[in-house]
Amino acid sequence: MLDIQNVTKVFGKDTVNEHTALDDLSLHLDKGEFVTIVGSNGAGKSTLFNAICGTFFSDSGHISLDGADITYMPEHKRSKMIGRVFQDPMKGTSPNLTIEENIALAYARSKHGPLGFALNKRDLKIFRDALADFDMGLEDRMKTKVGLLSGGQRQVVTLLMCTVVPPKLLLLDEHTAALDPATSEKIMKITNDMIRKNNLTTLMITHNINSALKTGTRTIMMDSGSIILDISGEERDKMSLNELLDLYTRRSKKVFDNDRMLLGTE
Ligand SMILES: Nc1ncnc2c1ncn2[C@@H]1O[C@H](COP(=O)(O)OP(=O)(O)O)[C@@H](O)[C@H]1O
């Protein structure tokens, strides 16, 4: 489904700030896989997502999605196939449009028709029902401007926008990190339900190692632009937080520098 081959990205080439953010990185995901990504600050996790989305072209290597080579495909074209949710609830939705209008726009964009409000009454009912299921008090606020919603509510709208037409790939970049623990837990549950229901191929960056090991089917750990650990199945099921941190220290020859992660907090 997703095939990343030997991708390298160097920022500030030939300057004093030269930094290799992705270092000959390769990763393959099968359809329906749900992979969690952990790693210290600056490991290159978000840069990996940027490379997949086409925020920049990689210096070398190839990326293909569902059999198509997207290495040089522009970002706006990839966005029709890839859903992305950021940590910041302000990103992803338009504050001056209503919930209904935001979802309609996402729908129109994914259907690669002209931009417009293309949801019919039946679609709207489906989304109102979906919102009711999420139990976030959103179903009766379809005509409310998104700017008036809480962070958690906005993340739910963004998730719904990403899945209104199921994407080939869903990228979640610490999308619950800015929320309080209770809301974060709720959004994770909604995320899991959406992924399972649509059988979405997913990459999720998280600072919560416990949640990384429990969520999805496979966990990778990044450091200095490389994947230093890739576990699934029984090996992953048996892995404890401490064992994972031990492995990190041995393989990266560093102590983990992500405090929130060490604490295992939400
Ligand atoms: N657009 C950019 N220009 C220069 N340096 C960047 C850029 N984006 C990321 N970096 C650098 O690349 C490294 C990896 O960043 P990032 O992928 O955001 O890390 P994280 O794993 O915390 O998400 C960091 O050192 C960061 O400063």
Ligand SMILES: [Mg+2]
């Ligand atoms: Mg990041």
